[in-house]
Amino acid sequence: MVLLLEQSEGSICNMSFIMKLHRHFQRTVILLATFCMVSIIISAYYLYNGYKQENELSEMALEVDCGDLQHLPYRLMEVKPAKLSDASRTDTTVLVFVESQYSSLGQDIIMILESSRFQYHIEIAPGKGDLPALTEKSRGKYILIVYENILKYINMDAWNRSLLDKYCVEYGVGVIGFHRTSEKSLQSFQLKGFPFSVYGNLAVKDCCINPHSPLLHMTKSSKLEKGSLPGTDWTVFQINHSAYQPVIFAKVKTPENLSPPISKGAFYATVIHDLGLHDGIQRVLFGNNLNFWLHKLIFIDAVSFLSGKRLTLSLDRYILVDIDDIFVGKEGTRMNTNDVKALLDTQNLLRAQITNFTFNLGFSGKFYHTGTEEEDEGDDRLLGSVEEFWWFPHMWSHMQPHLFHNESSLVEQMILNKKFALEHGIPTDMGYAVAPHHSGVYPVHVQLYEAWKKVWNIRITSTEEYPHLKPARYRRGFIHKNIMVLPRQTCGLFTHTIFYKEYPGGPKELDKSIQGGELFFTVVLNPISIFMTHLSNYGNDRLGLYTFVNLANFVQSWTNLRLQTLPPVQLAHKYFELFPDQKDPLWQNPCDDKRHRDIWSKEKTCDRLPKFLVIGPQKTGTTALYLFLVMHPSILSNSPSPKTFEEVQFFNRNNYHRGIDWYMDFFPVPSNVTTDFLFEKSANYFHSEEAPKRAASLVPKAKIITILIDPSDRAYSWYQVRNILTKPSK
Numbered sequence: 001m002v003l004l005l006e007q008s009e010g011s012i013c014n015m016s017f018i019m020k021l022h023r024h025f026q027r028t029v030i031l032l033a034t035f036c037m038v039s040i041i042i043s044a045y046y047l048y049n050g051y052k053q054e055n056e057l058s059e060m061a062l063e064v065d066c067g068d069l070q071h072l073p074y075r076l077m078e079v080k081p082a083k084l085s086d087a088s089r090t091d092t093t094v095l096v097f098v099e100s101q102y103s104s105l106g107q108d109i110i111m112i113l114e115s116s117r118f119q120y121h122i123e124i125a126p127g128k129g130d131l132p133a134l135t136e137k138s139r140g141k142y143i144l145i146v147y148e149n150i151l152k153y154i155n156m157d158a159w160n161r162s163l164l165d166k167y168c169v170e171y172g173v174g175v176i177g178f179h180r181t182s183e184k185s186l187q188s189f190q191l192k193g194f195p196f197s198v199y200g201n202l203a204v205k206d207c208c209i210n211p212h213s214p215l216l217h218m219t220k221s222s223k224l225e226k227g228s229l230p231g232t233d234w235t236v237f238q239i240n241h242s243a244y245q246p247v248i249f250a251k252v253k254t255p256e257n258l259s260p261p262i263s264k265g266a267f268y269a270t271v272i273h274d275l276g277l278h279d280g281i282q283r284v285l286f287g288n289n290l291n292f293w294l295h296k297l298i299f300i301d302a303v304s305f306l307s308g309k310r311l312t313l314s315l316d317r318y319i320l321v322d323i324d325d326i327f328v329g330k331e332g333t334r335m336n337t338n339d340v341k342a343l344l345d346t347q348n349l350l351r352a353q354i355t356n357f358t359f360n361l362g363f364s365g366k367f368y369h370t371g372t373e374e375e376d377e378g379d380d381r382l383l384g385s386v387e388e389f390w391w392f393p394h395m396w397s398h399m400q401p402h403l404f405h406n407e408s409s410l411v412e413q414m415i416l417n418k419k420f421a422l423e424h425g426i427p428t429d430m431g432y433a434v435a436p437h438h439s440g441v442y443p444v445h446v447q448l449y450e451a452w453k454k455v456w457n458i459r460i461t462s463t464e465e466y467p468h469l470k471p472a473r474y475r476r477g478f479i480h481k482n483i484m485v486l487p488r489q490t491c492g493l494f495t496h497t498i499f500y501k502e503y504p505g506g507p508k509e510l511d512k513s514i515q516g517g518e519l520f521f522t523v524v525l526n527p528i529s530i531f532m533t534h535l536s537n538y539g540n541d542r543l544g545l546y547t548f549v550n551l552a553n554f555v556q557s558w559t560n561l562r563l564q565t566l567p568p569v570q571l572a573h574k575y576f577e578l579f580p581d582q583k584d585p586l587w588q589n590p591c592d593d594k595r596h597r598d599i600w601s602k603e604k605t606c607d608r609l610p611k612f613l614v615i616g617p618q619k620t621g622t623t624a625l626y627l628f629l630v631m632h633p634s635i636l637s638n639s640p641s642p643k644t645f646e647e648v649q650f651f652n653r654n655n656y657h658r659g660i661d662w663y664m665d666f667f668p669v670p671s672n673v674t675t676d677f678l679f680e681k682s683a684n685y686f687h688s689e690e691a692p693k694r695a696a697s698l699v700p701k702a703k704i705i706t707i708l709i710d711p712s713d714r715a716y717s718w719y720q721v722r723n724i725l726t727k728p729s730k
């Protein structure tokens with residue numbers, strides 16, 4: 001039994017061992033199967049998700065914040081660019097290689113440099129890449145090199161290229177270039193000397209800025225900008241190298257038949273920054289021209305960055321919005337009480353984006369209460385909030401000052417308007433005034449300046465007319481008779497632009513101007529902008545409010561600019577602090593510009609200007625020549641000056657600041673403009689630094705007569721004169 005038991009115990013033991021083994025095997029199989037299943041599920045999950053992620057890239061991108069770059073196909077991080085060597089070893093001139101004198105991209109580049117008041121030198125890019133002299137006395141002549149066509153840089157001959165590279169490395173000079181494909185260009189190619197591929201002839205959409213790009217200064221990396229970018233001739237750069245950073249990305253939209261590796265809907269760089277880690281030269285390459293507004297902004301930042309911040313625009317922007325003719329509008333186009341309320345509400349709203357924002361209202365009292373009943377209530381609502389705004393006077397009856405020849409009649413008109421201001425609690429001490437239609441401000445009607453000072457103590461005014469209306473980027477300021485004249489900018493709103501739908505060229509034109517167009521770049525490129533708007537822009541569709549709210553929003557979304565408003569007097573001081581070289585005016589012939597002629601007094605003439613100048617130098621017989629000339633019946637000279645005798649000495653000295661009325665008063669009115677020759681002789685013009693540019697500006701067609709004799713004869717003549725002058729009188 002025991003044996004049996006033992007036997008049976010032994011077989012039981014064997015059995016349980018086999019069963020255990022069996023169970024263990026079963027468990028292992030189940031475990032293995034489970035593991036396999038789980039792996040399959042996980043792989044499937046990732047595979048699926050991976051696919052989905054790729055697929056979703058274009059969809060998700062629509063909500064992409066450009067700061068959230070995990071969705072973008074580049075590894076973005078802050079990479080330090082090559083150190084620029086001491087940029088102060090170069091002058092601050094930009095060397096621009098253009099394709100031709102009239103090429104449109106070349107002109108856009110110049111427009112930006114000029115508007116930013118940066119110096120530049122243009123060269124037509126030669127085929128072989130010949131270079132102008134880059135240094136002078138071991139100083140670099142150029143701070144930055146810009147190629148309108150980057151292929152001219154890439155394909156220049158080896159000798160010139162190594163010369164340019166050497167200059168760039170030694171002086172820390174960067175290169176900016178533009179690549180634009182034409183129909184003939186290959187769709188894809190390797191850019192010679194660069195480790196990346198270029199794909200051309202593309203249409204692109206939805207763009208984003210790399211927030212880590214070291215270029216960004218004025219430009220703010222914002223949300224994804226949806227929509228197509230202008231043109232179908234875009235170039236994108238496919239980079240896979242940490243020495244190159246994308247600056248702007250966009251998605252390829254067309255053509256449909258793209259060949260790999262480029263794919264539709266994926267992001268590619270349209271602007272790249274070569275950090276200079278390879279050869280010590282930093283470059284910024286644009287995959288198109290500057291038609292796209294964001295390219296313009298990045299170009300400004302690239303100039304700033306590559307010039308070691310020596311060509312940098314400050315981030316402060318001062319904006320003053322004048323609302324002119326606040327009572328002058330026609331019945332039916334004026335503001336009612338609701339419009340005034342909207343004006344006040346918007347002013348408060350704008351203060352969040354434009355520090356101290358205050359509308360500056362211009363008034364001609366005669367037109368107060370000349371609208372409909374509702375509009376008259378609007379006038380009263382405005383005067384009820386008089387302290388909320390700044391105010392500036394016009395003429396009482398909105399007359400153009402150049403029509404008043406007598407200063408006293410101008411004074412009378414101004415006094416009427418001042419009385420109106422005092423009666424209605426309008427402040428009279430702002431020191432700023434504007435003349436209807438710029439009349440009298442430029443060309444200067446000196447009677448206006450004097451009357452303004454007498455009645456209103458005016459110290460500031462503004463105009464679009466100095467030196468000319470167009471191009472706007474050449475507008476400047478000046479100081480005359482202690483009145484500071486500031487340039488005024490155009491915002492695209494005029495008395496007749498009162499309905500959004502009827503905006504000239506369609507409402508999109510206004511939006512375009514605000515969103516990266518003319519108005520936006522006026523603010524970007526001018527530290528101080530005074531905009532003129534009119535009463536009618538604040539009634540009706542309130543386009544004035546629409547424009548400035550949207551402008552402030554757009555500027556804030558895309559730039560780091562600090563918008564603010566200053567009262568006119570402070571604004572003018574700020575202006576001439578920034579541009580001290582503009583204080584001195586440069587007079588022109590008022591009849592050489594139609595707009596100037598239209599606001600030039602009919603009682604004045606442009607004929608009392610010399611047709612030739614005898615400029616000296618002294619002691620060469622100029623007086624004798626003068627006397628011989630005036631013997632001719634058709635040659636007329638100026639009347640004598642009490643201080644400087646036969647010489648007026650206008651262009652060389654401070655007499656110039658007395659203005660052209662003062663100068664012209666020396667000359668007779670010619671009886672026959674064609675056959676009479678007015679001239680003046682001032683022997684000091686010859687050695688004056690100022691005279692040539694002043695004379696060229698006012699009398700550009702005048703002939704110049706100079707007498708050159710042996711310098712020792714001049715010196716001896718001087719010696720004799722000094723002897724006489726210093727001899728003690730007996």
Ligand SMILES: Nc1ncnc2c1ncn2[C@@H]1O[C@H](COP(=O)(O)OS(=O)(=O)O)[C@@H](OP(=O)(O)O)[C@H]1O
Nearest residue numbers: 617618619620621622623624683716717718720721
């Ligand atoms: N016809 C003619 N040809 C050449 N030189 C002449 C002539 N007439 C005058 N003179 C001499 O010119 C000298 C005076 O020059 P200006 O009249 O130019 O002097 S000023 O600068 O206006 O003071 C002065 O020179 P000096 O006598 O040596 O002082 C004049 O004698």
